Amino acid sequence: MGAKHVLDFAKNCVKHEMLLHVSTAYVCGEKSGLILEKPFKMGETLNGISGLDIQTELKLAKEKRNELQAKQATKEEESTAMKEFGMQRARFYGWPNTYSFTKAMGEMLLGDLRGNVPLAIIRPTIITSTYKEPFPGWVEGVRTIDSLAVGYGKGKLTCFLGDFDLILDLIPGDMVVNAMIAAMVTHANQPNEFIYQVGSSLGNPIKCSTFKDLAYCYFSKNPWIDKDGKQVIVTRPILFTSAASFQRYMAVRYLLPLKGLQVVNAALCNYFRHTYSSTNRKIKFVLRLVELYMPYIFFKGIFDDANLEKLRTTVTKPSEANTYYFDPKIIDWEDYFMNVHFPGIVRYVFK
Template sequence: MELDSVINFLENRTILVTGGTGFLAKIFVEKILRVQPNVKKLYLLVRATDAKAALQRLHNEVIAKDLFRVLKEKLGANLNSFISGKVIPVAGDITCEKNLGVEDINLVEEMWREVDIVVNLAATTNFDERYDVSLGLNTLGAKHVMNFTKKCVKIKLLLHVSTAYVSGEREGLILENSYRLGETLNGASGLDIDKEKEVMEERLNELRAEEASEKTITRAMKDLGFERARLYGWPNTYVFTKAMAEMFLGHWKENLPLVILRPTIVTSTYKEPFPGWVEGVRTIDSLALGYGKGRITCFLGDLDSVVDAIPADMVVNSMIVAMAAYANQPSEIILQVGSSVANPVTFTCLQDCAFSYFTKNPWIGKDGKPVNVGKVKVLSTMASFHRYMTIHYLLPLKGLELVNAAFCQYFQGMYLELNRKINFVMRLIEIYRPYLFFKGIFDDMNTEKLRMAARESCVETDLFYFDPKIIDWEDYFMNTHIPGVVRHVFK
């Protein structure tokens, strides 16, 4: 594989980015604008009612973020004019089959004429999402993006960002292989994307015919997503709908150059535009912060399990280099971007880093006092977890139920609140259990070939770094990631 200058490749490019206000999309846009100001145009598809609302979302949810401070320092008073000349917010919705929901036909035809590359970053990453929402965004949305891309006369590549966890609960080395249409993880037959849409719509119509409340519909659609995912071997709705998207794209792409990029757990920026920028709460972050606040005193999982993490700027750099490497190649390339092969990190490291950080930098509680943290109790099996829950929560709940009945429902509020908390914890464990005991290692041979091609061609590797071997995990978590989460997410 020969690779020319990535900076030169980006010059005069016109790129359409879906999910334009999302975490990775912001970092992608900032990086392009900062390293190649001569990019021709970036169309950002955002959910909005009209062009004015789309522009407002661009400024409030993208440009106004601290992420853009380096670019602001670089351009000063010229920032707004530079942005308005390069970035075009587009009101649309990838769940809409016709033109991605873009109503301005002149703008649609302009994009069909000018767009070189489409980057699909629009998705819901909620494991516990409603099936109608997840299927509409993650699966059917990807289909609509591909159909739109095929109409772009200058198209050189569709880059679709998926997730490494489409692998489900596989163990051992997980290869960068594609999924065939209808393939399942447990060997079950009958997976059909059109049928899944019918099943979803039929259940939704039933609920509406019954005049079910929105809360009832939400719970039923969430349950349906889990039911359909597990029927075919996937642990949750998110990874199931992302896997179906990959199947559809691979089967129907025809001669369209396609890269499917599968990042693992995406964490805060390693280096650019500055270390530690993050937005939203990732699973490992909620655990770390819950611990720092003194709310987590026990942990369920295998402390020796590998946590496959990768900083967000490395994901974005791999995306950009992949664009330059695979443009105009009518093939499907799978790139798994993670660290479990080259530089694995374990739950033990995360636990030790969280303990060290919050011991040196204690969380200040609502009472103004520092929260003292200690070593957590580790429950290494589901059986030990159920015993712990039974002794500490379920038996007291049963006792409270009896007392409540004896005192004519006097303790009803307390009972309902404790029951709610227990159900919430059990639901979280149901959702995240596969990842607390995950035994898979993500092969990244294709991604390593891309890194090697960049090194051998001397292609700006200092600017487009994405080699996890350079990460000192202890230093990164202690001095970059956890402080970044505290600063940018929890303020």
């Protein structure tokens, strides 16, 4: 309901000119093909099942929490159960996870309740470190695709699930901010609702295989030094193109040996406890990443940015091209990853 509260606040502002809402391009779920910049209607679902009502969803979530508390569930048990319940509700209506489901409902609320408040909704794709401002490569925290780079660079991630020809829709954070500023300037006191998808899959696509090769190239030339002062030597990452092949590999290569190590460790009074614990953490890390990114691993959609292209031509004067840049076509992906993004996450994210 956060989006509604912000809208209510905006309506009470005497001199408000417009409301800018940042959503995500992945409110589309797991659709394929060209995904248009179109708003959601209240109650619209991705799989066509009728009956989506936001107040009902809030009521169901509250009832579920009360049920868990009545059973005296621990905080951890309650958190796990509520996450699973949210996933069930999202999947029931066609969304792959709670994040995209709640983002879509936020858009619905704003579109339905905005009245005469001018509204622009920004839908960024996968946001990466800054292209230029406030300085190249700046990023805060581990998010989205950076989790893969961090895991790989630290030697925790040697394999993953994906499609070599998959297009990764990436966009630097400062380009998203510039698009937001441009939308605010353009739509001040305009009566309509506008949707802008901010990404690169249509104008300047990069394949998963390219990202994989550049990661290997960078961390081979610039190995991470771990806490013991040792270089982490990376190998070419293995990319599995199906969930079945990935699961077989993990079972044979890691899970079965880990089970054997667990038995030996118990027999030898926890002599191998550090080895077991370290290996177990690495396996859980990989499996957690696969679970987290499963909706996007085989995503076949291309995000249309026709509205954004019109915005670029409207607000960007030749003299301002270097200031209000948000055209993904200017990005040289190899240069960006080798000289901006990977150095940036090593500097600001690696611990």
